[in-house]
Amino acid sequence: MSQPLLGCIADDFTGGTDLASMLVRGGMRTLQVIGVPTGPIDADVDAVVIALKTRTLPAEQAVQESLAALAWLKAAGCRQYFFKYCSTFDSTAQGNIGPVADALLDALGAPFVLACPAFPENQRTLFNGHLFVGDTLLSESGMRHHPLTSMTDANLVRVLQQQTPHTVSLVRHAAVSCGADAVRQAFAQVQADGARYAIVDAISNADLQVIGEAASEHLLITGGSGVALGLPDNFKRAGLLPEADCAADLEPVEGLTAVLSGSCSVATNGQVAHWRDSGRPALSLDPLRLADGDDLVGEALRWAQPLLADGPVLIYASAPPDSVKAVQARLGVEAAGALVERALSHIAVGLRELGVNTFVVAGGETSGAVVKALGVEALRIGASIAPGVPWTLGQGPGRVALALKSGNFGGPDFFTRALELAP
Numbered sequence: 558m559s560q561p562l563l564g565c566i567a568d569d570f571t572g573g574t575d576l577a578s579m580l581v582r583g584g585m586r587t588l589q590v591i592g593v594p595t596g597p598i599d600a601d602v603d604a605v606v607i608a609l610k611t612r613t614l615p616a617e618q619a620v621q622e623s624l625a626a627l628a629w630l631k632a633a634g635c636r637q638y639f640f641k642y643c644s645t646f647d648s649t650a651q652g653n654i655g656p657v658a659d660a661l662l663d664a665l666g667a668p669f670v671l672a673c674p675a676f677p678e679n680q681r682t683l684f685n686g687h688l689f690v691g692d693t694l695l696s697e698s699g700m701r702h703h704p705l706t707s708m709t710d711a712n713l714v715r716v717l718q719q720q721t722p723h724t725v726s727l728v729r730h731a732a733v734s735c736g737a738d739a740v741r742q743a744f745a746q747v748q749a750d751g752a753r754y755a756i757v758d759a760i761s762n763a764d765l766q767v768i769g770e771a772a773s774e775h776l777l778i779t780g781g782s783g784v785a786l787g788l789p790d791n792f793k794r795a796g797l798l799p800e801a802d803c804a805a806d807l808e809p810v811e812g813l814t815a816v817l818s819g820s821c822s823v824a825t826n827g828q829v830a831h832w833r834d835s836g837r838p839a840l841s842l843d844p845l846r847l848a849d850g851d852d853l854v855g856e857a858l859r860w861a862q863p864l865l866a867d868g869p870v871l872i873y874a875s876a877p878p879d880s881v882k883a884v885q886a887r888l889g890v891e892a893a894g895a896l897v898e899r900a901l902s903h904i905a906v907g908l909r910e911l912g913v914n915t916f917v918v919a920g921g922e923t924s925g926a927v928v929k930a931l932g933v934e935a936l937r938i939g940a941s942i943a944p945g946v947p948w949t950l951g952q953g954p955g956r957v958a959l960a961l962k963s964g965n966f967g968g969p970d971f972f973t974r975a976l977e978l979a980p
């Protein structure tokens with residue numbers, strides 16, 4: 558592996574993909590790794606994103622996993638590090654943003670770090686240290702009711718201060734609007750006043766560019782994917798990253814194609830209906846028959862085999878809310894989920910043996926299960942199909958192109974649109 562410039566640690570999988578897409582957009586060839594790799598990885602990239610699942614773990618465990626990720630990235634030779642959390646600063650009462658950032662700073666021997674979850678393109682703006690979701694303060698948004706990470710205070714200086722024994726300060730928009738030098742000076746000032754952290758205001762992409770530029774010499778940056786917007790340009794200015802933009806190019810994949818869907822979200826149900834309505838081949842899996850022990854995996858593969866040569870097929874467990882509720886009442890929510898995930902994973906492996914090497918997968922948990930079953934440990938990130946959903950090329954046994962879509966992403970024609978853009 559060539560030495561990557563930027564090493565990133567994301568506290569969840571889709572957040573990792575979001576960040577990776579942002580870096581690709583800026584011209585950095587990016588690899589997303591699922592969990593901390595056990596050994597070196599053979600890939601020629603400018604950035605690596607290690608996607609963890611640490612957002613809601615006990616703080617101590619989140620710290621240990623994040624430190625393991627950092628150790629791997631250091632060994633890979635990265636020059637700068639990025640800790641990615643959610644644009645709504647999702648954290649529990651114990652952390653984990655503060656504890657993880659503190660541990661990373663200690664491990665890097667770095668004195669200071671900025672914190673900026675703002676992502677104006679997605680309606681997350683930060684002003685006077687207060688985070689807004691659209692026109693609403695974070696504490697008045699839907700996030701106040703989140704089952705795992707309820708956010709009841711929009712003042713991020715206060716929120717982060719509760720997660721660290723070190724001083725948290727604020728760099729206001731007045732400084733950001735004056736450009737990178739003003740922000741650098743503001744960083745120096747708050748640091749001289751004893752702060753280890755600065756929450757930084759941002760209400761536009763231009764602000765994020767300025768903040769990124771001001772942090773060019775910082776060893777660690779923390780934030781949402783928005784604040785990564787300005788980082789590729791730093792490497793270009795330093796002559797470390799070429800201007801030519803081929804970061805999203807993935808090697809072409811020749812072979813058969815299938816769509817697997819285990820998401821029951823409104824958007825996905827619409828996408829399944831759109832596919833069926835356009836007369837394309839589709840097969841529905843009945844979880845109750847799975848529970849009865851019927852060999853639906855074998856049935857699905859026998860159904861798909863003669864059709865695949867003529868074009869992509871869809872195999873889905875997606876169903877409307879009433880039907881899902883009825884299944885869950887019979888089998889239990891978790892058992893039903895696990896049963897369907899297992900079936901779709903086995904179908905993916907079977908399809909792979911039939912020559913399918915391009916998959917569109919709908920559902921966050923479903924995607925996780927399919928990726929694992931296919932033995933994919935890392936993904937090269939390609940061009941975006943819809944915001945937040947890129948084509949990816951799985952690294953691992955054989956070459957497989959994957960579009961992994963969590964629940965509510967994409968318009969009604971997402972499946973066909975994805976296939977048109979496939980590498």
Ligand code: ADP
Nearest residue numbers: 819820874876894897898920921922923963964
């Ligand atoms: P999303 O991203 O939309 O939340 P996920 O894949 O993360 O989708 O979650 C959907 C869950 O629902 C999975 O565990 C899946 O196995 C399960 N599931 C899929 N179809 C059905 C169904 N018909 N009845 C019950 N559970 C289902």
